[in-house]
Amino acid sequence: MSAITDPMRRRWIAAAGALVGGHALAQVMPTAEDVPGIRALDEYRAGRPLKFGRLKLVVPRIADNGNAVSMRVVMENAPAGDAGVRSIRLFSETNPVPLMARFDFAVPPPRVEIESRIRLAGTQRVVAIAELGDGALEADVVSIIVTLAACLDGS
Amino acid sequence: MAFARIVVPPRVARGEAFEVRVSIRHPMETGFRVDDVGKSIPRNTLREVVVRYGDAIVLRASLGSGIAANPYLRFFVTARESGPLAVEWVDDAGEPGTVRADVNVA
Numbered sequence: 001m002s003a004i005t006d007p008m009r010r011r012w013i014a015a016a017g018a019l020v021g022g023h024a025l026a027q028v029m030p031t032a033e034d035v036p037g038i039r040a041l042d043e044y045r046a047g048r049p050l051k052f053g054r055l056k057l058v059v060p061r062i063a064d065n066g067n068a069v070s071m072r073v074v075m076e077n078a079p080a081g082d083a084g085v086r087s088i089r090l091f092s093e094t095n096p097v098p099l100m101a102r103f104d105f106a107v108p109p110p111r112v113e114i115e116s117r118i119r120l121a122g123t124q125r126v127v128a129i130a131e132l133g134d135g136a137l138e139a140d141v142v143s144i145i146v147t148l149a150a151c152l153d154g155s
Numbered sequence: 156m157a158f159a160r161i162v163v164p165p166r167v168a169r170g171e172a173f174e175v176r177v178s179i180r181h182p183m184e185t186g187f188r189v190d191d192v193g194k195s196i197p198r199n200t201l202r203e204v205v206v207r208y209g210d211a212i213v214l215r216a217s218l219g220s221g222i223a224a225n226p227y228l229r230f231f232v233t234a235r236e237s238g239p240l241a242v243e244w245v246d247d248a249g250e251p252g253t254v255r256a257d258v259n260v261a
Contacts, residue, residue: 068223092221096187100221103230106212110172115229119185119221150185 029053030141036093036125044089044099050129050139054078057090057128057140059118066120066150073128075112075138083133084108093124100126108133122149159254161242166259167234175206177228177242179252185220199247201226208258209238234260 030052035041058072071090078085085108090100100118112130120126123145130138158180167173179201186198198220206214213232232240241255 090221095221096185097220100219102217104215104217106214107233109214109231110233111231113229113231115227117223117227119183119223 030139034125034141035127035139036141038091038093038098038127040098041091041127041129044129045137048135048137050137052139052141055128055130055138055140057126057142059126059142059144061143062145062147063120065148066122066146068117069120069144069146070115071118071126072113072115073130073140075130078108078112079132080108081133082108085112085130086133087131088112088114089129089131090118091127091129092118092120093126095119095121095124119150120144120146122146159242159252161240161254161256163240163256163258166261169234169260171234172231173234173258175228175230175232175240175256177204177206177226177254179204179226179242179244179254181225181246181252183218183220183222183224183226187220197247201244201246204228204242204244206230206232207239207241207243208232209236234258236260 032050035050054075056074058074059069063069073088075085086105088103091098092100103114125141125143128140160178162176164173181201182199184196184199188196190196200220201218204216204218205212214230216228218226237260238258239255240258241253243253245251
């Protein structure tokens with residue numbers, strides 16, 4: 001019997017592939033349970049649900065130095081006109097000032113894409129939230145390992 | 156004296172999105188650090204950076220200690236008319252700054 005043509009073997013490979021694929025999908029698509037408890041974030045949300053999948057927060061998974069971590073927030077195919085993005089906020093789980101940045105658009109931007117560099121006090125999760133014209137919140141959560149934290153604790 | 160740079164495309168088409176890149180030289184002192192003799196270094200960050208295109212404000216960025224020193228911003232604006240694109244800010248020490256570029260709409 002040849003193992004190469006064994007149909008069971010193929011089925012196993014397909015199942016393994018599906019598992020790996022499913023895992024990758026789970027990583028790019030966070031849920032509300034991945035959002036850390038940040039008081040400033042909860043106050044801003046005021047009970048409104050967070051939707052995931054449209055907004056993308058792009059940061060390195062490991063940052064050598066928390067003093068400057070490149071950060072990009074993107075939303076592909078964002079709604080135009082009055083339903084468009086009004087503001088984008090960035091929240092940190094462990095920084096002394098949890099609201100790291102807030103971007104307010106007077107008119108929804110033609111392309112929802114903002115890039116900057118953030119400061120991170122240690123390994124943590126970072127949350128980006130975009131508010132749409134109707135008040136709906138689109139969010140993304142990313143975990144970042146910071147090997148050298150920004151010197152924020154005063155020691 | 157604040158030093159800043161702004162980059163816009165040399166020519167943009169009306170109605171199209173164009174990219175703006177801004178870099179401002181500023182320490183963004185967090186207020187959480189101490190100097191060599193243990194004295195707290197006062198906070199000095201850019202609080203609000205306002206982007207004006209022509210007469211209208213297009214973007215208001217509220218920054219703070221969570222943004223790295225020498226803040227860099229990249230964002231997109233819709234081309235309407237030829238005119239100035241100005242970025243203005245004031246830091247916690249009360250020092251204002253501005254940088255501007257001319258947008259040429261073809």
